[in-house]
Amino acid sequence: MMEEEHPISTWIVDDDPIYVYGIRKLMSFRGANALVSHFPNGQEAISQLKNLSDEYQLPDMILLDINMPTMDGWEFMNEFAEIRPRLGKEITVYMVSSSVDLNDIHRAKNIPEVTDYIFKPVKGTHLTEIFNIAQNRVNERLKKYGT
Amino acid sequence: MSFTEKGTSPGNNVSPARLTDDPDACIWEYNSITKEVKWSAGFYNILGYHPNEIESSAQVFFEHLLYYQDKHVFLDALYQSRLNQQVAPVPIRLLTKNNGYQWFESRIKNPENSYNGTIHGLLVNINIYKQESITFADKQFMHDEAFRIARLGSWEINPLKPGVIALSNQVYDIYDIQSRLEISAEEFISFFEPSYRVVLQQAIDHAIKLCRPFDTEALLRTAKNNLLWLKVKGIPVIDNYGHCITLKGIIQDIDNEKRKQLKLEQSVNLLTDQNRRLQNFAYIVSHNLRSHTGNLQFMVNLFEQTDEEEERIEIFSYLKTISDSLNLTIEHLNEIVKIQTEITNERSVVELEKLFKSVRSALKNNIESINAIVEYDFSQCTEINYIPAYMESIFQNLLTNSLKYYSPGRQPIIQCYTLREGNHIYLIFEDNGLGIDLNRHGDKVFGMYKTFHQNTDAKGIGLFITRNQIEALGGSITVESTVNVGTKFTIRLV
Incomplete structure (x- = not known):
């Protein structure tokens, strides 16, 4: 990835500090061109989304955990679906969880705003892949709108 | 009164014997002094003989016609008549020519006032009725037996006298009451455990007033202080105007079945509880243990990908944290297992x-x-x-x-x-x-x-x-x- 490319604004919404440390490390090992913000639960992330008026500050991608205190991933998605039409940017959401519960997986895949379900621990190749997809989308948008 | 004299027909003589000599009835006469016996034509007839085919004598009657077990009944009646007592009809069996023994009713008339030793008697063939009554008694016995074995009693309430209840013998048996003393509807209900009394009283009231049948289960405390589960059913019989004219019902001892059912329900509840705990357990294993092992794998991979000492130290500190968390989760799992094992502890x-x-x-x-x-x-x-x-x-x-x-x-x-x-x-x-x-x-x-x-x-x-x-x-x-x-x-x- 080239340094001059526009960085992918990535929000990690997860209450597990070890995972957050790990994913940041993995991104740096993989040379992902990311601008990372961390929110310990859904509540804080959704408040931030609602408060941001400037689309430059909105994320390109959200890596969302399921089990979190205060507001879990499901509740976050409910609120996200409501505010999404008002957001001036297309945001890709990945649900990232260690749950192998089929109920959880089906439920996530049935949410139209969720792009995919990723199992923890996240594999390096998988991370590179989703960043490449994100990078392509960002580049396309830049070509179209220049922003 | 005319009798056949050695078989000679009475001809056109109109006598009471004609009235009684129908195919099912006949009369006889016995002189206790001369020992002479006279039979009406019908006497032979109802036994299936022609007149004179058998000798009309006391010996033939007692030795050949009358069933030996019925002799004393007949003789008792005869004796009573001679004492001029009121004699009730008695059933006896006589041997017919073609149809074996049949039942007859024997009536013996008291000697007239001018006593000359003559006794009159009447025989009526009652075989059909007697056999029917025997069949009926058999059926009644089977019926009673069935109710007794099924521990099923019946009761009946007349809405005009709602305090009075008619009970079958089996109800008393189920209630462990020795005497067959009449009890009131209120007393009938008072044998049930307190919480069921209100329910039953209401069910009976509704059945009478609203013609609503009921079928319920209630716990009875018998006179011997045994607790017994009963099925209690009531069905109102209604007249053409839709009013209840009687309330008929049953009680049945369903104690065995009910207790088995309760036990089964208990086991099902226990199983459901245990199943839910198992599911919880599976959930913990799939979510919480997995999140730790996932992190463990994650950190080990990162550890392998870096050569920098500083990073390795940092990653290792996280590995220690994961090891502690893993331990804690296992402890929690253990606590849940402990609930299961401690439940057998004495309270x-x-x-x-x-x-x-x-x-x-x-x-x-x-x-x-x-x-x-x-x-x-x-x-x-x-x-x-x-x-x-x-x-x-x-x-x-x-x-x-x-x-x-x-x-x-x-x-x-x-x-x-x-x-x-x-x-x-x-x-x-x-x-x-x-x-x-x-x-x-x-x-x-x-x-x-x-x-x-x-x-x-x-x-x-x-x-x-x-x-x-x-x-x-x-x-x-x-x-x-x-x-x-x-x-x-x-x-x-x-």
Whole structure:
């Protein structure tokens, strides 16, 4: 990835500090061109989304955990679906969880705003892949709108 | 009166014998002095003989015609008539020519006033009726037997006299009542356990007033103080105007079946409980253990990908944290397994005040650090038969919970008290803390690793354990809460 490319604004919404440390490390090992913000639960992330008026500050991608205190991933998605039409940017959401519960997986895949379900621990190749997809989308948008 | 004299027909003589000499009846005459016996033509006829085919003598009658077992009956009647007593008709068996023994009714007329030794008698063939009555008696016997074996009794109430109840013998048997004394409807119901009396009285009233049939099960305490499950059914018989004219019903002893059914229901409930705990267990394994092992794998991979000493040290410190968390989760799993094994422990009498005080003093530091008021009142139920370790754990978890989630804006007040309602004993635990938004989290409050506050030491294990302990002993726990007002746990202990 080239340094001059526009960085992918990535929000990690997860209450597990070890995972957050790990994913940041993995991104740096993989040379992902990311601008990372961390929110310990859904509540804080959704408040931030609602408060941001400037689309430059909105994320390109959200890596969302399921089990979190205060507001879990499901509740976050409910609120996200409501505010999404008002957001001036297309945001890709990945649900990232260690749950192998089929109920959880089906439920996530049935949410139209969720792009995919990723199992923890996240594999390096998988991370590179989703960043490449994100990078392509960002580049396309830049070509179209220049922003 | 004319009799055949050695077989000669009476010709055109109109005599009472003609009236009685029909195919089923005949008359005879006996002179006790001359020992002479005269039979009407019908006498031969009803036995299937031609006149004169057999000799009309006392010897033939007693030795050949009359069934030997009926001799004494006939002779008794004869004797009574000679004493000029009122003689009731008696049934006897006589041998017919072609159809074997048949039943006859023998009536013996008292000698007339001018006693000359002559006795008259009448015989009527009652074979059909007698056999029917025997068949009927057989059926009645089978019928009674069936009711007795089925332990089924019947009752009947006349709406005009609703206090009176007619009962079959089997009802008395089921009630263990020796005598067959009449009992009133109220007394009939009073044998049932108190909670069923109201139900039954109402069912009977409704059946009479609204013509509504009923079919219910109720627990009876018999005269011998045995507890017996009964099926009680009532069906109103209605007239053309739709009014109940009688209420017919049955009671049946269904004790065996009912007890088996109750036992089965209990096992099903137990199984459902255990199944739910197993599912919880599977959930913990799939979610919590997996999240740790996932992290472990994650860190090991990162460790391998870097050569920098500083990074490796950092990653290793995380590995240590994961190892601790993994250990803790295993401990929690162990606690859940312990609930299952401790349930077989003996229950014993737990003095609530003493136990609560000891839990409170163990948490003294936590209480004092937030200046909380912890009050209790166990006057409504001072002690309970429970597994002591469970009760201690329940107190401890709920108290810790209230202390942890106090509202900093006011002095924390925590109240614990018991209530008695009906057969149940309740333990109430109330605080004025942060509260939980039950609309959002209602279904998860007692789930494992569910936390609702941004509190670093919230582990989400306490209430899960508490609920499991309470339910393992057949109780239940519910929660009411308002955010920023407080939380109230209501525990039905028994």
